[in-house]
Amino acid sequence: xxxxxxxxxxxxxxxxxxxxxxxxxxxxxxxxxxxxxxxxxxxxxxxxxxxxxxxxxxxxxxxxxxxxxxxxxxxxxxxxxxxxxxxxxxxxxxxxxxxxxxxxxxxxxxxxxxxxxxxxxxxxxxxxxxxxxxxxxxxxxxxxxxxxxxxxxxxxxxxxxxxxxxxxxxxxxxxxxxxxxxxxxxxxxxxxxxxxxxxxxxxxxxxxxxxxxxxxxxxxxxxxxxxxxxxxxxxxxxxxxxxxxxxxxxxxxxxxxxxxxxxxxxxxxxxxxxxxxxxxxxxxxxxxxxxxxxxxxxxxxxxxxxxxxxxxxxxxxxxxxxxxxxxxxxxxxxxxxxxxxxxxxxxxx
Amino acid sequence: xxxxxxxxxxxxxxxxxxxxxxxxxxxxxxxxxxxxxxxxxxxxxxxxxxxxxxxxxxxxxxxxxxxxxxxxxxxxxxxxxxxxxxxxxxxxxxxxxxxxxxxxxxxxxxxxxxxxxxxxxxxxxxxxxxxxxxxxxxxxxxxxxxxxxxxxxxxxxxxxxxxxxxxxxxxxxxxxxxxxxxxxxxxxxxxxxxxxxxxxxxxxxxxxxxxxxxxxxxxxxxxxxxxxxxxxxxxxxxxxxxxxxxxxxxxxxxxxxxxxxxxxxxxxxxxxxxxxxxxxxxxxxxxxxxxxxxxxxxxxxxxxxxxxxxxxxxxxxxxxxxxxxxxxxxxxxxxxxxxxxxxxxxxxx
DNA sequence: TTGTATGCGTTATCAG
DNA sequence: CTGATAACGCATACAA
Numbered sequence: 212x213x214x215x216x217x218x219x220x221x222x223x224x225x226x227x228x229x230x231x232x233x234x235x236x237x238x239x240x241x242x243x244x245x246x247x248x249x250x251x252x253x254x255x256x257x258x259x260x261x262x263x264x265x266x267x268x269x270x271x272x273x274x275x276x277x278x279x280x281x282x283x284x285x286x287x288x289x290x291x292x293x294x295x296x297x298x299x300x301x302x303x304x305x306x307x308x309x310x311x312x313x314x315x316x317x318x319x320x321x322x323x324x325x326x327x328x329x330x331x332x333x334x335x336x337x338x339x340x341x342x343x344x345x346x347x348x349x350x351x352x353x354x355x356x357x358x359x360x361x362x363x364x365x366x367x368x369x370x371x372x373x374x375x376x377x378x379x380x381x382x383x384x385x386x387x388x389x390x391x392x393x394x395x396x397x398x399x400x401x402x403x404x405x406x407x408x409x410x411x412x413x414x415x416x417x418x419x420x421x422x423x424x425x426x427x428x429x430x431x432x433x434x435x436x437x438x439x440x441x442x443x444x445x446x447x448x449x450x451x452x453x454x455x456x457x458x459x460x461x462x463x464x465x466x467x468x469x470x471x472x473x474x475x476x477x478x479x480x481x482x483x484x485x486x487x488x489x490x491x492x493x494x495x496x497x498x499x500x501x502x503x504x505x506x507x508x509x510x511x512x513x514x515x516x517x518x519x520x521x522x523x524x525x526x527x528x529x530x531x532x533x534x535x536x537x538x539x540x541x542x543x544x545x546x547x548x549x550x551x552x553x554x555x556x557x558x559x560x
Numbered sequence: 561x562x563x564x565x566x567x568x569x570x571x572x573x574x575x576x577x578x579x580x581x582x583x584x585x586x587x588x589x590x591x592x593x594x595x596x597x598x599x600x601x602x603x604x605x606x607x608x609x610x611x612x613x614x615x616x617x618x619x620x621x622x623x624x625x626x627x628x629x630x631x632x633x634x635x636x637x638x639x640x641x642x643x644x645x646x647x648x649x650x651x652x653x654x655x656x657x658x659x660x661x662x663x664x665x666x667x668x669x670x671x672x673x674x675x676x677x678x679x680x681x682x683x684x685x686x687x688x689x690x691x692x693x694x695x696x697x698x699x700x701x702x703x704x705x706x707x708x709x710x711x712x713x714x715x716x717x718x719x720x721x722x723x724x725x726x727x728x729x730x731x732x733x734x735x736x737x738x739x740x741x742x743x744x745x746x747x748x749x750x751x752x753x754x755x756x757x758x759x760x761x762x763x764x765x766x767x768x769x770x771x772x773x774x775x776x777x778x779x780x781x782x783x784x785x786x787x788x789x790x791x792x793x794x795x796x797x798x799x800x801x802x803x804x805x806x807x808x809x810x811x812x813x814x815x816x817x818x819x820x821x822x823x824x825x826x827x828x829x830x831x832x833x834x835x836x837x838x839x840x841x842x843x844x845x846x847x848x849x850x851x852x853x854x855x856x857x858x859x860x861x862x863x864x865x866x867x868x869x870x871x872x873x874x875x876x877x878x879x880x881x882x883x884x885x886x887x888x889x890x891x892x893x894x895x896x897x898x899x900x901x902x903x904x905x906x907x908x909x
Numbered sequence: 910t911t912g913t914a915t916g917c918g919t920t921a922t923c924a925g
Numbered sequence: 926c927t928g929a930t931a932a933c934g935c936a937t938a939c940a941a
Contacts, residue, residue, distance in 0.1 A: 218918055229928045234920060242926055261699065264678045265618045266918035269933050274614065276657075283643060285860075290639035294632060297660050306674065308625075309658050311646050325655065329613045350610065439843065468847050494788065495844040498817050511634075567934055578912045583936055591910060615934035618917050 217260040225254055237262065268330060277521060278326030278334045279309045280319060282363075287493045288510050289337070292361065295514020296335065303522050305332070316341040323347040332356065333521040337363045340403045345371075357524035357531070361517045366407050370532035372524065374517045376539045378408050381506045382415025384541055385460050385488045388504065390423050392547055394458030394486055397425075400433045400445055400470070401462040412462060412490070437462055442469025449485075450477045458486040458547075464493045464505055471503070471546070482546040492542050502544025509537050566609040574603055586611065617679060626870065627675030627683045628658045629668060631712075636842045637859050638686070641710065644863020645684065652871050654681070665690040672696040676705075682870040683707045687714060689752045694720075706873035706880070710866045715756050719881035721873065723866045725888045727757050730855045731764025733890055734809050734837045737853065739772050741896055743807030743835055746774075749782045749794055749819070750811040761811060761839070786811055791818025799826045804834060807896075813838040813845045813854055820852070820895070831895040841891050851893025858886050 219233040226233070228247070235243045236251030243251075268274040277300055281289050293309060300307055308326060312319035319339045326334060327350050334351055336358060345365050351358050357372065364373035389397060399416045402409040417427050435441040442465070449456065449470070461467035467489030471481050481487055482501055489496060492507035516535060523529040568582040575582070577596070584592045585600030592600075617623040626649055630638050642658060649656055657675060661668035668688045675683060676699050683700055685707060694714050700707050706721065713722035738746060748765045751758040766776050784790040791814070798805065798819070810816035816838030820830050830836055831850055838845060841856035865884060872878040 216918080219920095220918080230918090231920080231929075232927055234918095235927090244926065247926085259699070261673075262677050263618070263918050264674075265614050265623065266933085267920075269612070269614045269618055269935095270918080270920045272933080284646065285636075285639040285643035287634075287636065287639075290634040290636075290642075293639075293658075294634035294660065297633065297658065298662075301659065306657055306659060306678075308655055309642075309646065310650065310655060311643065313647075324610075325613075328611050329655075350608075439847075465844065468844070472847050472849070493844070495814065495817070495842070498788075498821055499848070500821070565934080568936095569934080579934090580913075580936075581911055583934095584911085587936095593910065596910085612934050615917090616936075618919090618933090619935050619937080621917080 216263075217258050218263075219260075222251065222255055222258060222260060225258070226250065272330070274330045274332055275305045276329065276331045277305050277307050277518065278322075278329070278331035279307050280312055280322045280326070280334070280336045281309070282314045282337060282339050283311050284309060288362075288491055288508060291510030292337075292514040292517075295511040296518050297514075299515045299518035300522075303518070305518070305522065312339040312342075314339045314341055316343065320347040323351075327351060327356075332525050334358045335517055335521060336360050338365060338406075340406050343405075357521050359517050359521045359524070359533070361513055363406055363408055370534070372520065372531055372533045374513055374520065374535045374537065375408075376508065376513075376537050378411035379415040379418070381490070381539055381541075382412030382460070383419045384415070385490070385504070385506060386416045386419035387422070388541070388543065388547055389458040389460060389486050389488060390419060392458070392486055395423075395425065396454065396457045397431060398433065398449070398456040398459045399431055399462075400435055400437075400459060400466065402435065402437050404432075404434055409462060416460060435466065437466040439465060439469050442466040443473055446470045446473030446477075450474060450479065455479065455485060457484070458488075460488045462490045464489040464491045464496045464503060467503055467505070468496065468499055471499075471501070486547045488547055492540075496542075497544075501546040504544050504547040505542050507540040507542050509539060512537055565612075566607045567612075568609075571600065571604055571607060571609060574607070575599065621679070623679045623681055624654045625678065625680045626654050626656050626867065627671075627678070627680035628656050629661055629671045629675070629683070629685045630658070631663045631686060631688050632660050633658060637711075637840055637857060640859030641686075641863040641866075644860040645867050646863075648864045648867035649871075652867070654867070654871065661688040661691075663688045663690055665692065669696040672700075676700060681705065681874050684866055684870060685709050686712045687755075689755050692754075706870050708866050708870045708873070708882070710862055712755055712757055719883070721869065721880055721882045723862055723869060723884045723886065724757075725857065725862075725886050727760035728764040728767070730839070730888055730890075731761030731809070732768045733764070734839070734853070734855060735765045735768035736771070737890070737892065737896055738807040738809060738835050738837060739768060741807070741835055744772075744774065745803065745806045746780060747782065747798070747805040747808045748780055748811075749784055749786075749808060749815065751784065751786050753781075753783055758811060765809060784815065786815040788814060788818050791815040792822055795819045795822030795826075798834075799823060799828065804828065806833070807835040807837075809837045811839045813840045813842045813852060816852055816854070817845065817848055820848075820850070831897075835896045837896055841889075846893075850895040853893050853896040854891050856889040856891050858888060861886055 219230045222233045223230040233251050236248045297307055310322040319342055348358050359372040361374045364375055404410045420427050467487055471487050475481055489503045489505040492505045496503045520533050568579045571582045572579040582600050585597045646656055659671040668691055697707050708721040710723045713724055753759045769776050816836055820836050838852045838854040841854045845852045869882050
């Protein structure tokens with residue numbers, strides 16, 4: 212049977228002191244004598260005392276909890292970010308409540324509500340692709356609870372806090388590399404361009420085309436879910452194109468590799484006939500032949516950084532808006548380096 | 561400036577009713593008239609009221625929070641499990657605090673302490689490889705807070721709740737498949753055999769050997785971290801073996817594929833010279849050539865199931881111990897099917 | 910159907 | 926340095 216909860220009152224009673232003193236002694240409050248502190252902590256241990264974080268939070272209005280909302284947590288990229296967050300949070304005495312929006316605006320709103328009611332000290336969000344407005348974060352703003360967006364940040368009038376990479380430059384660099392390898396008939400397969408991340412990569416793609424005076428055409432861009440299935444579908448369509456594109460910039464590695472494999476099965480030589488570039492540098496990408504040229508997305512650093520920032524905001528060591536843009540790295544592997552061409556220009560971050 | 565918190569008292573004052581009525585009305589308590597309920601909820605909305613989950617939890621001793629401790633969350637397998645957990649939890653009105661032990665016993669203890677203090681209603685654990693005793697979960701048992709282990713469960717005298725797959729059978733089946741393909745000089749590269757998951761796969765490996773009267777030898781088993789780096793190292797050692805093994809059962813896909821790639825680079829033909837099998841069926845495994853034979857680890861189902869179970873335990877719809885063993889599936893791909901041999905026996909789960 | 914009174918376990922304020 | 930007391934916001938036993 213669950214024994215009665217041991218509280219600071221029980222400890223106080225045993226030691227013949229007040230609960231207030233126990234409370235202070237437990238956290239080494241400076242105004243308590245060293246001796247009393249130790250005595251308190253010793254008996255606390257002996258009695259099997261466990262502090263009640265809920266009660267403490269209620270009283271102090273500090274939960275040391277960060278809410279996290281992500282579209283889904285089971286991607287290599289996202290779980291890496293979350294791993295960084297968790298590490299960074301724990302090091303600073305915080306912990307995480309992680310929720311998934313499943314790309315649904317309604318679910319994202321529900322998550323925000325729950326986390327708000329649970330009195331998180333800060334909120335970290337990568338928005339769902341369906342979220343068009345961000346009113347559900349207003350309660351946080353009203354209560355001055357920091358909200359920091361990462362990876363997927365809204366393009367706002369109000370300046371939001373955010374941690375991102377320079378997607379435009381990344382898209383530009385990758386495209387430029389393809390062009391430098393001699394490609395002139397490019398295809399860009401990307402995600403939902405309602406999302407800033409993908410729109411910016413597309414901007415970069417266009418900018419790169421401009422530098423070699425290739426006029427942009429809508430047919431050059433395919434929107435896709437970027438899954439394995441989407442990749443298979445895309446490959447089918449590509450194989451039937453007349454003429455074949457000579458280079459494809461795909462917005463994630465999974466899809467890029469799927470397309471590579473499918474095209475190879477149809478007898479198309481990669482990279483000889485078609486250059487392919489991906490995005491993310493998922494760990495397994497390095498294991499493929501031909502190697503996949505890609506952008507290393509610094510997920511771990513992003514996780515570490517975003518927590519660092521939100522805790523600085525919580526402690527008012529910084530003031531909004533914070534817009535951090537992380538460095539990325541281009542990973543150049545053989546699938547875009549077979550053709551010897553003018554690679555004098557090597558764009559990097 | 562953060563306006564004063566709107567509480568049930570403010571609402572009560574506005575409506576000239578008691579706080580108790582408001583409290584009840586807010587959650588549609590049956591003994592409150594429909595009309596009053598609606599009036600209360602309407603003014604609550606109007607006043608921008610948000611319930612304080614902390615206060616509620618303190619009062620009711622129910623936090624609707626599940627604690628989760630995992631070695632690390634950034635593996636494909638683990639993030640899939642977590643995704644399932646989160647989904648299942650939210651559907652049942654719960655949410656997750658996720659923490660990483662980083663394979664450290666000390667950190668695991670720290671996580672358990674924190675989650676205990678935060679009054680989680682239940683705890684889900686995949687143990688660190690260093691955890692030798694499980695005393696840090698005693699406080700939970702004393703307070704009758706359910707603890708359910710998943711994937712990595714302790715081998716205990718006390719019968720713990722657990723959700724696992726039949727690792728022994730999986731190891732047996734995979735090994736048997738290799739033997740049926742004609743392999744007689746086998747190697748098993750696995751993780752830390754202090755962990756039951758790996759020890760059981762090893763048991764299965766041994767059992768399979770017995771069926772064809774191959775005496776087991778310690779040299780057949782290599783313990784490893786199963787990372788890409790570990791795979792590269794292993795491949796180097798393998799390539800120098802005289803004679804080469806004719807089949808390798810590796811305990812995860814990442815390492816299996818790394819080894820495959822490395823051996824291929826050294827001119828060894830896979831699967832013609834060496835059959836290779838992995839474990840987990842990570843999504844990218846399907847994309848490789850040669851295809852990797854592996855065990856599909858049902859991560860999503862495991863996540864769903866373990867939450868279902870712990871909530872049943874919380875609600876006392878079940879009583880400890882619950883030991884659920886999930887079905888797995890063998891995924892047979894070309895890397896172990898090139899040799900035509902006596903495959904009359906096709907072991908499955 | 911509603912109200913009254915009290916406590917969940919902690920910490921902040923003020924007084925000593 | 927220590928103690929008494931009053932909150933924090935909610936929910937429940939009991940009374941009406």
